[in-house]
Amino acid sequence: MEINGGCCKSEDKSQREPRVEGEASVLRSNVLLDHAGEGTLTLQSDGLYWKPLDDGGSTCLGLKFVPKPATELKFSDIYAVELIEGDTNLESVHSSAGECCFGHDSYDYEMNHFIVHSFQKSKSHPCLWIPAAYTFGHKDLQTCQMWVNEINDIIDKDAGRPKKLLVFVHPMSGKGNGQRTWDTVAPIFSHAKINTKVIVTQRAGHAYDEMTSTTNEELNSYDGAIAVGGDGFFNEILNGFLSRHKAPFPPAPSDFFDALRNDAGSLVVDQNGAGTETQHNEERHPLLPCSASNESGFCRLGSNDASPSIDQKIEYPLPNQRFRFGIIPAGSTDAIVICTTGTRDPITSALHIVLGKRVRLDVAQVVRWQTTSTSKVEPCVRYAASFAGYGFYGDVITESEKYRWMGPKRYDYAGTKVFLRHRSYEAEVAYVEIESEQSLSGPDISGMFSKAWSLKWKKPDVCRANCKVCNKKSICSSIPPYMHPQGRTWLKSKGRFLSVGAAIMSNRNERAPDGLVADAHLSDGFLHLLLIKDCPHVLYLWHLTQLARKGGNPLNFDFVEHYKTPAFTFTSLGKESVWNLDGELFPAHKLSAQVFRGLSLVFTQPKAKVLGYAMSTPAQYYQSLPPVSKFYGVACLLTTSALYLNLYDPNNIALFYKDVFKSFQVWRLITNFFFLGPFSPFFAIRLIMIARYGVLLERGPFDKRTADFVWMLIFGALSLLVMSAVPFLWTPFMAGSLVFMIVYVWSREFPNAKISIYGLVTLKGFYLPWALLALDLIFGGNLMPDIIGMVAGHLYYFLTVLHPLAGGKYVFKTPLWVHKVVAYWGEGIQVNSPVQRDPSAGTAFKGRGYRLGSRGQTSRPSEQQQQQAQAQAPTNNAAAAAAAARQANSGEGVAFRGKSYRLS
Numbered sequence: 001m002e003i004n005g006g007c008c009k010s011e012d013k014s015q016r017e018p019r020v021e022g023e024a025s026v027l028r029s030n031v032l033l034d035h036a037g038e039g040t041l042t043l044q045s046d047g048l049y050w051k052p053l054d055d056g057g058s059t060c061l062g063l064k065f066v067p068k069p070a071t072e073l074k075f076s077d078i079y080a081v082e083l084i085e086g087d088t089n090l091e092s093v094h095s096s097a098g099e100c101c102f103g104h105d106s107y108d109y110e111m112n113h114f115i116v117h118s119f120q121k122s123k124s125h126p127c128l129w130i131p132a133a134y135t136f137g138h139k140d141l142q143t144c145q146m147w148v149n150e151i152n153d154i155i156d157k158d159a160g161r162p163k164k165l166l167v168f169v170h171p172m173s174g175k176g177n178g179q180r181t182w183d184t185v186a187p188i189f190s191h192a193k194i195n196t197k198v199i200v201t202q203r204a205g206h207a208y209d210e211m212t213s214t215t216n217e218e219l220n221s222y223d224g225a226i227a228v229g230g231d232g233f234f235n236e237i238l239n240g241f242l243s244r245h246k247a248p249f250p251p252a253p254s255d256f257f258d259a260l261r262n263d264a265g266s267l268v269v270d271q272n273g274a275g276t277e278t279q280h281n282e283e284r285h286p287l288l289p290c291s292a293s294n295e296s297g298f299c300r301l302g303s304n305d306a307s308p309s310i311d312q313k314i315e316y317p318l319p320n321q322r323f324r325f326g327i328i329p330a331g332s333t334d335a336i337v338i339c340t341t342g343t344r345d346p347i348t349s350a351l352h353i354v355l356g357k358r359v360r361l362d363v364a365q366v367v368r369w370q371t372t373s374t375s376k377v378e379p380c381v382r383y384a385a386s387f388a389g390y391g392f393y394g395d396v397i398t399e400s401e402k403y404r405w406m407g408p409k410r411y412d413y414a415g416t417k418v419f420l421r422h423r424s425y426e427a428e429v430a431y432v433e434i435e436s437e438q439s440l441s442g443p444d445i446s447g448m449f450s451k452a453w454s455l456k457w458k459k460p461d462v463c464r465a466n467c468k469v470c471n472k473k474s475i476c477s478s479i480p481p482y483m484h485p486q487g488r489t490w491l492k493s494k495g496r497f498l499s500v501g502a503a504i505m506s507n508r509n510e511r512a513p514d515g516l517v518a519d520a521h522l523s524d525g526f527l528h529l530l531l532i533k534d535c536p537h538v539l540y541l542w543h544l545t546q547l548a549r550k551g552g553n554p555l556n557f558d559f560v561e562h563y564k565t566p567a568f569t570f571t572s573l574g575k576e577s578v579w580n581l582d583g584e585l586f587p588a589h590k591l592s593a594q595v596f597r598g599l600s601l602v603f604t605q606p607k608a609k610v611l612g613y614a615m616s617t618p619a620q621y622y623q624s625l626p627p628v629s630k631f632y633g634v635a636c637l638l639t640t641s642a643l644y645l646n647l648y649d650p651n652n653i654a655l656f657y658k659d660v661f662k663s664f665q666v667w668r669l670i671t672n673f674f675f676l677g678p679f680s681p682f683f684a685i686r687l688i689m690i691a692r693y694g695v696l697l698e699r700g701p702f703d704k705r706t707a708d709f710v711w712m713l714i715f716g717a718l719s720l721l722v723m724s725a726v727p728f729l730w731t732p733f734m735a736g737s738l739v740f741m742i743v744y745v746w747s748r749e750f751p752n753a754k755i756s757i758y759g760l761v762t763l764k765g766f767y768l769p770w771a772l773l774a775l776d777l778i779f780g781g782n783l784m785p786d787i788i789g790m791v792a793g794h795l796y797y798f799l800t801v802l803h804p805l806a807g808g809k810y811v812f813k814t815p816l817w818v819h820k821v822v823a824y825w826g827e828g829i830q831v832n833s834p835v836q837r838d839p840s841a842g843t844a845f846k847g848r849g850y851r852l853g854s855r856g857q858t859s860r861p862s863e864q865q866q867q868q869a870q871a872q873a874p875t876n877n878a879a880a881a882a883a884a885a886r887q888a889n890s891g892e893g894v895a896f897r898g899k900s901y902r903l904s
């Protein structure tokens, strides 16, 4: 079908190809894509495909714009599409690239637009999803309307996407950001046309009460509940929902041990007494098949009325099986969000939710049988989604509650206090031993700690998207978890414990980058039981520092026992601590727990496999390097190699102003920037800095902005030359200063990146130049080159980012001649896209970040949010505003991030 209209220079063709049976018909139009130019947009069964019209590339003012290959937008990644009639106030719809290549004449008539809302994965952090809006222009309104209808029809048919959600907002969560976080992400929900009922909690327990008092009928009308808050808040909502879950309890510890006394065929093996005997005890009764066990009385253990006979097929239905949970992180730890999405970003979580991504999570049912040693039996059930811990973990939460005003820092303070107290607790723990799993770690080490953990250490099998372990079909969905089919027997451990913990997932968080148990899966049906026996203070500190380190091995100490189990029981035998369930306090003297595999369905997709940049061979690594850093690094290496071969005298390339001005040896102004000194540790460190921080900058904020990166280096070199004219600041070679400038700019662009200094201390990226400065001081290096490098870096960052963000003019544009040189050079790609929401995101088929809550929404963001975003980004810069809003809500306290450019 020909659709009339035409928007660009080329002949416009909008047509629909005949429908193939079972497939969506193919629709094709020539449209103008914002920031990219004219191309053909094709709608196919799985997504939109866009191909630039001019495959040979175009030339403008001598700049060659490299054509992008056809790129695609999958429907599963599109969450909204909207129609914009007329050319009204569209921010930069006609990008500089578009203007440059097509000229204003191309669209001297009113354009209509449709905006496709999707996301891009950040290049440097693929788990971070960035909203991207792709604005397509076409002269004909009907054509735009047709595209909108077609896309809407397809995404509406996706049954996995929520239509109606119950949203709980904890306004005081974390740093008190709950409401602000919701205001930031609410526009994503309105764009996706999701009907939300928002309840802002007034007190602790409010969300639980709301969930329990909501009728099943009303609950069925929702597709899920969203918690805008921390792990504790999510736990409250989950418990409200699961209060309807009628499942048999695991055995109570007393039932269990009473039965043991009555039954000589010991079901329980005392690890402390008969550790080796455990391996060969033929008397031990398997938990399943369990006719013998039934006779022994074991399967009756813990049989509250609901407890089933093993022969019966049992289901524990939830009122609404498809009801899902989502978390928009606004808490202090947000471990569940980090474990599921791989990042702690409210916008990423909101995108997961609106796109209906989903995964099942294990949930632990924790039953308290006695609150204190004297209290009566009172089965009280709670559920935990991430962690249940006693001793150190409970004491830290108890202590931290006193300092809630401190915000997330309270955990560090309380943790230090509790650590210094070093309390241990007498207790008895029994757990189901799993046939195929030997004790995962434990007392196999002679001496106080592992003598060769590197030998024993194997790469953890981390849970990721489409995890094979979690996707394995459950073989025990119809029996209580404590009767796990692979369960052989119950083992017992008794003694003084600093802590007893059960990790349901890895619990990765900012304090423990690999989590408590790196290879705990989201939905494998197991708890990771961690028993930390009493040990000297210093070893416990060692264990904790291993927890806090990426790649650490906190489990490989002989006082740490780690077991994978579907159930355990716990009895306190003396002075008591308190349990911590997902950060919520739960006092219990006697307790048992079992894990229900995949009991809750959450809106998320576990983190994708992150591909590092490590290449398999040096040649591949070299080829993968971005052009400018590669050139600079290689040039420095060659200069030093030539010196090593005595090919020149370094005095001939040093910066001596007298020779420059009197003898016109102008090359010295350039060559001094390529000499990092003779081969030495200093040289190696500076070269590594180029390979690391230069490359990260070029691949991240300067991705597809090769000319801007070159200009940054030229600017740095010029300002260093000016500074070194002052005799006090002069050094003969300023390559070291230039490298320091690169490090400084990196530290400003990645202020929250975690940096490990020689594996000893972990720092935020922001402090890296200062730490390197301190190291140079300690090693007796000359500090002046470092300091002037930092000054040059700050000057650049101030002029290009801070000043424009503060409302100042962006005068520091990369000159055209630099663009020309880069284009002539033919290396890299220069896109004249003035604004990037996240510069590290891809460019081909580039969408733009946008101000959340802008035109076309059904609900607008709060005034406060707008003012905030505007206050932080007063330029007409939507990307910077979105970045500012993200910053404001990430709880990471960074004033400025990303780049700001004036449009036009």
Ligand SMILES: Nc1ncnc2c1ncn2[C@@H]1O[C@H](COP(=O)(O)OP(=O)(O)OP(=O)(O)O)[C@@H](O)[C@H]1O
Pocket (backbone or CB within 6 Å): 170, 171, 172, 173, 174, 175, 201, 202, 203, 204, 205, 206, 228, 229, 230, 231, 232, 233, 234, 236, 330, 331, 332, 333, 334, 335, 582, 583, 584
């Ligand atoms: N309006 C409210 N005022 C006070 N407390 C509340 C309110 N709403 C919820 N709560 C309670 O606050 C507790 C902690 O909430 P949340 O988990 O969101 O914050 P956090 O402890 O800072 O984060 P995290 O659990 O990630 O460390 C929850 O148990 C919840 O019951």
